[in-house]
Amino acid sequence: MRHRLNDTDVVSELLDGEVIVIHLHSGTYYSMQANAADVWTALIAGWTVDEIAEKIAAAGLGERDALAADVARFVASLETEGLLAAAAEDAAAGPVEFLSPSPWIAPELQVYTDMQDWMLVDPIHEVAEEGWPIRPTDEK
Amino acid sequence: MIEPRALLAEAERAFAAALTGDVPDAGFVVAGRTVVLRFATAAAAERLTPAFAHLEPATPDAVADLTICAWDDASSGVALAEPATGMTGPGLVYAGGPIRVAWDIQTRNLQALDLDRRLAFFRYPDLATLPAWEEAAPFRRILHWWTTGLGLQLVHGAAVGTDDGAVLLVGQGGSGKSTTALACVGSALSYLGDDYCLVEPGPTPRVHAIFGSGKADAGSIALLPRLAPAFRATRLIDGPKRIVFVHDHFPDAFRRSLPLRAIVVPKIAPGSVSRLEPLGRAETLRALAPSTLFQVPGDQAASFARMSALIRDLSCWRLFVGGSPESAQPLIADLLAGSVRR
Numbered sequence: 001m002r003h004r005l006n007d008t009d010v011v012s013e014l015l016d017g018e019v020i021v022i023h024l025h026s027g028t029y030y031s032m033q034a035n036a037a038d039v040w041t042a043l044i045a046g047w048t049v050d051e052i053a054e055k056i057a058a059a060g061l062g063e064r065d066a067l068a069a070d071v072a073r074f075v076a077s078l079e080t081e082g083l084l085a086a087a088a089e090d091a092a093a094g095p096v097e098f099l100s101p102s103p104w105i106a107p108e109l110q111v112y113t114d115m116q117d118w119m120l121v122d123p124i125h126e127v128a129e130e131g132w133p134i135r136p137t138d139e140k
Numbered sequence: 141m142i143e144p145r146a147l148l149a150e151a152e153r154a155f156a157a158a159l160t161g162d163v164p165d166a167g168f169v170v171a172g173r174t175v176v177l178r179f180a181t182a183a184a185a186e187r188l189t190p191a192f193a194h195l196e197p198a199t200p201d202a203v204a205d206l207t208i209c210a211w212d213d214a215s216s217g218v219a220l221a222e223p224a225t226g227m228t229g230p231g232l233v234y235a236g237g238p239i240r241v242a243w244d245i246q247t248r249n250l251q252a253l254d255l256d257r258r259l260a261f262f263r264y265p266d267l268a269t270l271p272a273w274e275e276a277a278p279f280r281r282i283l284h285w286w287t288t289g290l291g292l293q294l295v296h297g298a299a300v301g302t303d304d305g306a307v308l309l310v311g312q313g314g315s316g317k318s319t320t321a322l323a324c325v326g327s328a329l330s331y332l333g334d335d336y337c338l339v340e341p342g343p344t345p346r347v348h349a350i351f352g353s354g355k356a357d358a359g360s361i362a363l364l365p366r367l368a369p370a371f372r373a374t375r376l377i378d379g380p381k382r383i384v385f386v387h388d389h390f391p392d393a394f395r396r397s398l399p400l401r402a403i404v405v406p407k408i409a410p411g412s413v414s415r416l417e418p419l420g421r422a423e424t425l426r427a428l429a430p431s432t433l434f435q436v437p438g439d440q441a442a443s444f445a446r447m448s449a450l451i452r453d454l455s456c457w458r459l460f461v462g463g464s465p466e467s468a469q470p471l472i473a474d475l476l477a478g479s480v481r482r
Contacts, residue, residue: 011433011444015451018422022430024440029430031422114312117428 002087003075005044010083019097021083027116028081034100036107039071043084046093049075061104070106077109131136144234144241150246151261155180155209156218167198171204171292171340171348171397174198175283180211180218183267188278194387194394196354204428206258206286214266222248222265236437240285247271253285259447270367272378276353277336283350283467288439292348293339293446296432299332299347300324304476305401306347308339309459310428316406316461319360323465325386326366329472330395336436341446345400352387352394359420360378362467366390401476403428403453412463416471418482424456455482 020024053068158180167176179185238255253260297310298321308319321334332349376383
């Protein structure tokens with residue numbers, strides 16, 4: 001399966017080898033460093049888990065199946081956080097330069113929730129051209 | 141269904157009915173643009189203009205780049221037909237084409253902007269319920285909508301500077317940015333704001349003052365001897381924080397605009413010595429972007445891209461603030477003078 005950035009809800013930036021991702025609707029933001037930054041960059045460029053594992057294995061950083069398991073766990077956490085969307089069936093993977101040096105460390109997502117209070121103070125329900133639906137007061 | 145354009149039209153109708161013509165327009169210049177403030181009642185003008193007293197006044201014959209019409213139902217006697225959302229959430233916002241509309245369910249504040257007509261509306265049901273934070277930074281959402289369309293970025297951050305330029309102090313509450321900035325009031329460093337500033341990207345980015353309010357809690361006030369009497373006497377209280385209009389007490393403290401030279405992320409540190417260290421760009425973006433995006437919502441993807449680009453182009457620093465916030469001032473001055481290198 002190929003992914004892309006969930007650009008409806010999420011913004012992302014790579015700076016000095018670290019990826020900063022912000023989920024605009026949950027108030028949560030994320031940091032990914034080293035291998036996590038590389039894997040994220042490859043994922044949103046449309047690489048599959050297997051393609052990423054093969055690339056890393058070819059660099060001599062580990063055994064392919066174990067690498068694929070690490071990457072798959074990371075993808076699951078990104079999907080849980082709503083950071084990825086499914087790419088189109090015929091989407092092609094773009095070129096990616098892997099920046100992190102060895103050794104391989106299973107990619108980790110650092111999660112920051114300290115801005116969520118602001119979402120409670122000033123959260124915004126964005127609406128489309130047709131307007132705001134009128135909902136019963138007990139509906140969240 | 142509540143149609144946002146119909147709500148904008150209702151705001152225009154209500155303001156036209158409320159406008160007596162007895163209150164002269166006010167106005168200011170920010171980032172070279174003229175904003176005209178039109179009030180239905182003197183009471184609204186009294187509450188919503190002090191935050192702009194530090195800015196260059198608009199000349200009477202100036203052509204407005206934006207006109208903001210402000211009123212409240214109670215003092216004008218004209219009721220807005222409010223949207224019946226039936227919702228309990230805090231707010232709703234619409235952004236489509238040139239139209240922006242935000243309805244705050246809790247305060248019943250309506251803000252609406254038509255970018256094509258450069259015309260905005262700001263309405264409260266009763267000025268008696270106007271929150272202190274709104275008085276400290278009036279029309280924040282409208283000004284963000286408008287300035288982002290001009291390629292400018294309203295950021296959650298403080299700014300101080302010298303003739304050499306300014307630093308943007310960014311970080312979340314408690315990081316020391318407001319205290320560091322407010323400590324510059326009355327010092328050799330000029331002050332541009334302690335909570336929100338307007339950044340103009342470009343080959344030589346600039347930072348512009350926008351709101352003249354300063355905000356501090358009791359712990360910070362104790363570290364600000366020059367401003368402490370004003371903070372203690374203020375009527376504006378926002379939870380644990382007190383708000384003053386700095387211009388009322390130190391009119392010469394302000395600079396309205398300076399070239400932006402660096403981004404500084406303060407951190408309160410033990411000990412009595414302040415120091416500067418180079419800071420990574422990603423960590424700087426973490427300090428700047430989330431708090432800006434969530435406190436100044438709207439056009440967030442473009443805002444994030446602008447902030448990322450700004451950080452790529454400027455040097456980024458961690459400022460460890462030890463003891464008195466005054467101890468940081470020589471470091472900031474040296475940084476701006478170019479005598480601190482990465």
